[in-house]
Amino acid sequence: MDMPVTDLAGKLLIAMPDMADPRFARSVIYLCAHSDDGGMGLIINKPQSQISFTDLLDQMDLPHTAETPDISVHFGGPVESGRGFVLHSTDYQSGLGTLQVDDAVGMTATMDVLEDIAMGRGPARAMLALGYAGWGAGQLENEIRQNGWLTCDPREDIIFGHDNDHKWSSALKLLGIDPLLLSATAGHA
Numbered sequence: 001m002d003m004p005v006t007d008l009a010g011k012l013l014i015a016m017p018d019m020a021d022p023r024f025a026r027s028v029i030y031l032c033a034h035s036d037d038g039g040m041g042l043i044i045n046k047p048q049s050q051i052s053f054t055d056l057l058d059q060m061d062l063p064h065t066a067e068t069p070d071i072s073v074h075f076g077g078p079v080e081s082g083r084g085f086v087l088h089s090t091d092y093q094s095g096l097g098t099l100q101v102d103d104a105v106g107m108t109a110t111m112d113v114l115e116d117i118a119m120g121r122g123p124a125r126a127m128l129a130l131g132y133a134g135w136g137a138g139q140l141e142n143e144i145r146q147n148g149w150l151t152c153d154p155r156e157d158i159i160f161g162h163d164n165d166h167k168w169s170s171a172l173k174l175l176g177i178d179p180l181l182l183s184a185t186a187g188h189a
Helices: 053-059 111-118 139-145 156-160 164-174
Strands: 012-015 028-035 038-043 073-075 079-089 098-100 105-108 126-136 149-152
Touching (some): 028 079, 038 139, 079 111, 126 139, 139 149, 156 164
Parallel strands (some): 073 126
Antiparallel strands (some): 012 028, 012 149, 028 038, 038 126, 079 105, 079 126, 098 105
């Protein structure tokens, strides 16, 4: 009999140093959904250097003002890379649908959140991810068992902060791990 899956929604996944897939090397992923059927998350520390939020608004013909905040645009993962997902503080709820992940973070994937941010009616804190990371049933649990990921509770400064170069080491430090001492290989007792 299989054990029920522990719900990891609202947790951070931290890639181990020997992560084989270069798309996930040194990545920190905020898990938006997780169940027996699989998981979905957004990489929060890989900014898109070639596109800004206002460039994206222009491409989508969405109006914006000089006061439009320049929220960060990230590579959220390899699945549906042309689709946008906004992680944001819970002071914002879309009328078209916001996934309330936990007490501090929601995720909205509808156009209205971009329009609201552009016009200054959006959430206090937000980041935009293009694409997402997805796992089928049991896949993420298997990757964790094989020492691919560590998990921890998030902090808002890691999710929404702009210091992307240090999010990986900051997330590890939440677990009390010095990144310089982290081994790329696991031992099993």
